[in-house]
Amino acid sequence: MVYRETPPIAKRKAELRERLLKSAESLVRMGGFKALTIQALATDAELSVGSVYRYFKNKDELATQVFSHATRREIRAVGEALATDGRATEQLAAGVRCFAERAFMAPQFAWALIAEPVEPAVDEARLQYRRDYTALFQQVIERGISAGEFCRQSAPLTASALVGALAESLLGPLGEAERSSDMIDELCLLCLRTVGAGN
Amino acid sequence: MVYRETPPIAKRKAELRERLLKSAESLVRMGGFKALTIQALATDAELSVGSVYRYFKNKDELATQVFSHATRREIRAVGEALATDGRATEQLAAGVRCFAERAFMAPQFAWALIAEPVEPAVDEARLQYRRDYTALFQQVIERGISAGEFCRQSAPLTASALVGALAESLLGPLGEAERSSDMIDELCLLCLRTVGAGN
C-alpha cells in the first residue's frame, strides 16, 4: 500500500467532521430536528450525501451527537449557575434563571432539545438529558434540605417536577405568550415556593 | 336511483365507526400512537384498509379524533375533581390526585396522550389539550388567590408549571421508578407548596 493518512489530511477530516456537526446544529437551531435531513446537511455543508456517511455511521448517530453536544453545553451552564457560592436558595434561583434565559434566547433550539417530537434514538438521549438536569436540581434541593433552607421532601420528585415545570412554562403552549423578564422572576419565586424555601 | 340509506344501515355504519374508534383507542392504549397504523386498525376491527377510509378522511383525522375523545374524558375527570365542594386547597389536591391516579392506572395511555412523539396533527390537538388542562388549574388557582388561601402569583404561569410538573414527575424518566401511593401524597404537597398554600 502506498497511501497513508498524513497529519494535514487527518486534520482536514477532523475539521470536516466539526463542520458537519456545526452545520447540523445550525439546521436544528433554525428548524428543529425535523430540519436535520442528510440531504439538507450535505447541501448546507457543501458535500455529498454519501460523504456524510463517511463521518457518521447513520442518521441516528448524527442526530444523537448533535443532541449530546448541545445538551452538554446546556447542562454545564445550568450546573455552573447552580454551583455559585451562597445558600441553596440563591443557587436554585440562579439555576432557574440561567435555564430560563437560555431558553428565551434560543426558543426554537430549546424546544428542539426539550420538547420536539424526535426519532427514538434522540428521544433516548433525551431521557438521559432530563435525568442529568434532574440530578443537578436534586443536589441543590438536598443541600437546601440539609441546611434547613427547604422543607423536608422527596428531592428526586421535586427535582423532576421542577424540570417539568420549567419546560412546560417556558416552552409549552402558553410559554410563547407571556414571555418577559418579569416572568423569569415569577418563575424563580414559583420554584422557591415549590421547594418550600423562603419562609 | 334505487338505493337509499335505510335506518338499519345508518345504524350499522355509526356502529362501525364507533368500533373503529374503539379499536383505534385500544391500539393506542397498548402501544401508543405508534401502534395506530391503518393496517393494524383494519386487522383489529376486522375490515379492510380501504374501508377505514370510508369512515375517516385520512390518518390525521383518525388519530386526532382518537386523541380528542380520550382527552375530553381525562379533562372531564380532572375538571370534576377540581370542582368538588370545599376550599381551593382541597380542590387542587383532589385534581392532582385524580390526574395522578389515572396516569398510574394506564401509564402507557397517559404517556401517549401527554408525551409520546406523535404526528404533527395530533401534536396540535395536544397543544389544545394542555391549554385546557392549564385553564382548569388556572381557575382553581385564581379562586385560591381570591380566597386568600394561595399567595399572590401569576395564575397562568403557575398553572402551566403545575401541568408540566405533573407530566414530568409522573411520566418522565424517573416517574416509572418511584411510583407509589406515597408519591401521590408527596405530589399533592408539592403542588400546594407551589401555589403557596398551607401556611
Add this chain to the structure above:
DNA sequence: TTAAAAAATGAACTATGATTCACTTCTTGG
C-alpha cells in the same frame, strides 16, 4: 509518474406506512 488506497459522489435502492382505485359484493325500491 504511477499504482494503491482512501475519499467523494449522487443516482439508485430500501423501508415504512399512508393512500388510491379498479373491482367485487351488498342493499334497495320497483
Add this chain to the structure above:
DNA sequence: CCAAGAAGTGAATCATAGTTCATTTTTTAA
C-alpha cells in the same frame, strides 16, 4: 329478479427519508 348506487376489498401506488455502492477523484510514497 333487476338495475343503480353504496359499501367493502386489498394489491398497487405514492411519498419521504435513510442508506448503499459502482464509479470518479484525490492523495500518498516509491
